[in-house]
Amino acid sequence: MRHFLPAFAVCLAGSAAAQGDDPGRLDPAVLIEKFSIARPEPDDRTRPVPRPALRVEPALERRAEDLRPGPLRAAGVVRSGTAEAGFVAGELILVADSPTEAKAVAARIGTPIGAPLRLTAGTPEGRTLSVLRVRLDPRRPPDDAVFDRVEAASPHRFTRVYEVSSEAARDTLTAALDLQLAGEVSVGLNWIFEPVALDNEILLEGVTPAGAGFVNPFDLPYLNGEGAARIGVTGAWHLLKAAGLLDDTGRATAASRIPLAVIDQGFHDALDLSMPDPRGAAAGRPGGRACAGGAACPWHGSHVAEIMAAPIGNMRAVAGPAGPVAGPVELQTLDGFESWSLLAWIADRTAPGAAAVPRVVNMSFAATVPDLWAWSTVALDLGIAALDRAGTLVVAAAGNDRADIDAVRCVEGGAGACHETARRVPCELTGVVCVGALGQDDVRIAGFSAAGALPGTPGQDGDSIDIYAPGVAILAGADPGAGTSPPAQGWTQAVSGSSVAAPLVAGVAALIAAADPGLGADALRGLLLKGAWSGATDLPPGQAPDPRLGRFLNAERPVRQALAARFSGTDFPPLVEIVRPRPGLDMPAVQMGSRLDVEARAVDVEEGIGCCAPRWTVDGLARSDLSGPRVGIVLEQNRTYEIGVTVTDGAGQTASDTMAVRARP
Structure with missing residues (x-):
């Protein structure tokens, strides 16, 4: 039997390469091999250890019901310690080299749902893969012996009991493991995402319909170069204007306008955007999915889109870094807020001849996949690689649960046999810029923000939090019903979370792309991260370094570097x-x-x-x-x-x- 990938893919191999340093890491073969069984074996193979197991926990049923992706489909939940994620029960995602191979495997385990997707990743010629969703045959009995095979493949690594919400959820997870071990195709679960929560406070002093006393973006510490973090967005605007890329009104010339996208939920019809493109969203309809932790967030996508790309100088009291350069901003809501819908969107945007491919995409949502099923996210890695090949950079929020997304578990007696206890997606997908939150006008990680270890930590998968940005008291427009409906011009609210730190980073990425529209996604990511402030050396006087804070957002430096490279040999007047x-x-x-x-x-x-x-x-x-x-x-x-x-x-x-x-x- 020809194996599509290693016999068992369970956890990520360590990598010291920083995002943007190694374009080859996005090659499909590298991504598929990234989950490798080649680990040091424990010194003691004789001591008795429990094999991994699944246990139905009825208390998770309510959680699964909250995540239900639709009236005719059910959700399952799997939990291990603090790592908990929902998925569509009774469905798998198969990745193969051809539609024929994917359909052949699907026919043995269930029924294909729709036609296969095509994803092309890698450079220069690329590798095209077929991605197929399958409904499992409920009459197919689960093979509990699969956990003996897991223990044999990775001795002593997965010795815990994983809680699941139902027998259907247990059977789906078991079937996925069984098929992954067979090695014919790469197998994915259809994970369900949740928006990263926001905290809101309506600022009544922002009510300025006539423009008197409106908020000036040049006074906002998370945009100007004068706050503690010295983000320098306003300085980047000046640099673009000095290079002739912005006109006297502060609006980009046509050639410098950057198409963007926000994948989220809840886009109202009074958005403060120059060119909203709601083709994939139900405009004016609140989102139906609760944020992580259960908080209501009906207009989550509206906040994110405005914080990324609200225009400047229009008396709306909101401004985003990308405001001067934003072209069409695609507003996209995923059906079921699930992995398959995201893959379908990626396949459509990266298809040959696709129009209006966004240069930067913001994803302020997350799922935390326990370690034993981390391999089931590879299909999403391949999707990100396809976007990267098309020139699209993805930015995602790290989460607001104070978690260490690089927490590791080590095999007792093993030499360096450590692996991460969970994988947070999309933030830890290869090629994604993962964003944590800083405190208000501060260069310390916000108390609510997820954090990670620095590169090189044992067990780290090479995909951690890449950059931090302001995430407290960031201005967005008011929600419908907050005083008036639709929102009155000039009403603002302060929102907090890594969900709003991410669109600030995405907006700065758009500024870099405007400085040099010829940049590929990898070069854009490299400028963004290498041009950032250092958490070790660029701190305010007297502030001790936080070992978790590797870098934080700097807009001026990468924009200037992009302009210098593009206009090498040109001397602009001041x-x-x-x-x-x-x-x-x-x-x-x-x-x-x-x-x-x-x-x-x-x-x-x-x-x-x-x-x-x-x-x-x-x-x-x-x-x-x-x-x-x-x-x-x-x-x-x-x-x-x-x-x-x-x-x-x-x-x-x-x-x-x-x-x-x-x-x-």
Whole structure:
């Protein structure tokens, strides 16, 4: 018998390669072999140990009912310690080299559901695989001897009892193990995802329908370069403008607009997006799936989409990093919120000739798969690899359960025989940028956020939390019914969670793609992660490093690096703007004889933000007593003054800006 993959795939091999360093890790053969049985055997093969087993736990039945994917299909739940995940009972997903092979195996175990999907992954020529969903024959008896074969294949590794919600769930898990051990095809379970929970607080001071006192994104610490984390989204916007990729309104030119996607639930019809594309979502309909932990989150997708890509300067009090560069934002809700629906979406978007392939996709949902079935997520790895080949980067939320997603279990007496106790998907899928949350205006991991170990930790699978981003008190538009329905223009709410940290990262990825639209997914991921701040060396003064915080989001550096690579040999002139007092419709006014604080922001593509020393003038006359980007000027007379600033970059190119200010008695 020709084996499609190793005889038993159970846990991930360790890998020191960072995301973005090794494009070959997304080759289908590498992904399939990643779950390998080649482990050091325990020193003591003679001591009696219990084999793994499944036990029906009636208390899980209610949980399974909450996860039911539809009226005619049932959910099962499997639990091991704190790792718990739902799946569609009575269904398996088969991955084979051809439709004929997949259908032949399906015919022996049940009935195919629909036609096979086609996924092409790997470079340069790619490998096309057939993915088929199968309904198991309920008359097929489970083979409990499969657990003896598990123990024989991986001695002493899986000696625990796994709880399941029902006999149907037990039979599905057993059948999956049995078929995986046969090795003819790669087998997947149809795992059910849950949105990562959000905490909300309506901010009444945000009610500004007329625009008076609206929230300025340049003042938000999770967007500007002045907060503790110095994310620098606003600086990245300035860099794109200095390179001529944004117009005077702050909107990207047509060639620099980036198609995006949000896979989630609950998209209302008053979304603050420039180009919403609800082709895969029921617009105006709340999501039916509770968030992880059971909290209601009917408009979860709306929050995520706005935090990623809400436009700037439209008086809506919300702005996302990708706002200036976002093209169509596809809003997609998965049928049943399950693995198969995600794979079907991927197959459609990566099919030959597919139109409007998104460059960045946000997935703020998760399932935590216990170790004995970690191999059953390989079909999803292959889906991510297909997206990567099509040029699409996937960003996902790590979760809000305070879990260590890299927790390991080691075989007693074994030499280095450690493996992770669970696999969190999609966050730990190979090629996905996994995002944890920082605290409010802080460079410490938020207390609720999942965390992980740093690369190289024993047992780590090489797919951990890749980056952290602000995840507390992030502004989104109000929900329908929060004061008015639909939401009033200017109503905002603060939301928290890794669910909102992820779209901030996705939005920054879109900015990098706008800086160089020719970047592939792997290059985009590499710039995003290598350009991030270091959790060891880039902390505020006096803050001790957190060993779990490998890197956190930096928008300016990777955007600047992308521009430098794209426009190598080009020297752009600098830009300078007087940003304080705030430019507006009315001329700023000040009392005669009082101090007026003035600030200028200079940017140069080659030299970065704050590139050049400003030279100040008042009414066209140089003021040598004024130096630096922030100055104080006293205006003595009852009249209008013109304040000017000029900067010169290293190549001798200059830029100027002026502002009229009225001094009154």
